[in-house]
Amino acid sequence: VTIEEGKTIILGLQAISAPDERGYRTVMATINGQLRPISVRDRAVASEVAAAEKADTSKPGHVAAPFQGAVTTVVAVGDTVTAGEVVATIEAMKMEASITAPVDGTVERLAINGTQGVDGGDLVLVLA
Incomplete structure (x- = not known):
């Protein structure tokens, strides 16, 4: 070419x-x-895995994965959290980091189940 x-x-x-x-x-x-x-x-093949929901950065209650890795949530729907509190952990390449709540609120929805692989920017949970 x-x-x-x-x-x-x-x-x-x-x-x-x-x-x-x-x-x-x-x-x-x-x-x-x-x-x-x-x-x-391959668009001719139906995917068995649903596309991950991306966090909306304009919404302060959306908590996103900071990078690709395996995320485990440490809160449940209905839990009250304060800004800076750990709501999930992410593990990548044998290193673990905390994902913290950006604002005070109540966990409205978990976007992942148990421990799940995510890409950077994927929605982890929603705070109300």
Whole structure:
């Protein structure tokens, strides 16, 4: 593939995996001789996992995961929390961090069940 004059990339398809539970396939391709895995959503495959709800940063009661990891909530619906209180923990790469309430409030809804893998920005819980 010629990108512009003097810049050419040599591409080659090596393999395509079966779709995972989220409907993604891993495409193995060579780019200028280097083997690269590329994760691609296959829209023809129905996902078995519901898309994660993202926190709305304009709403102070939305508590979001700060980064990708495994989140465990330590509060329940109906619990009253104060700003700065730990409401969940997140673990990634053998390190654990606390997720704290940004405002005082009552836990209105938990967006995750038990311990669950999340991406950064995913909604963890809602405070009212």
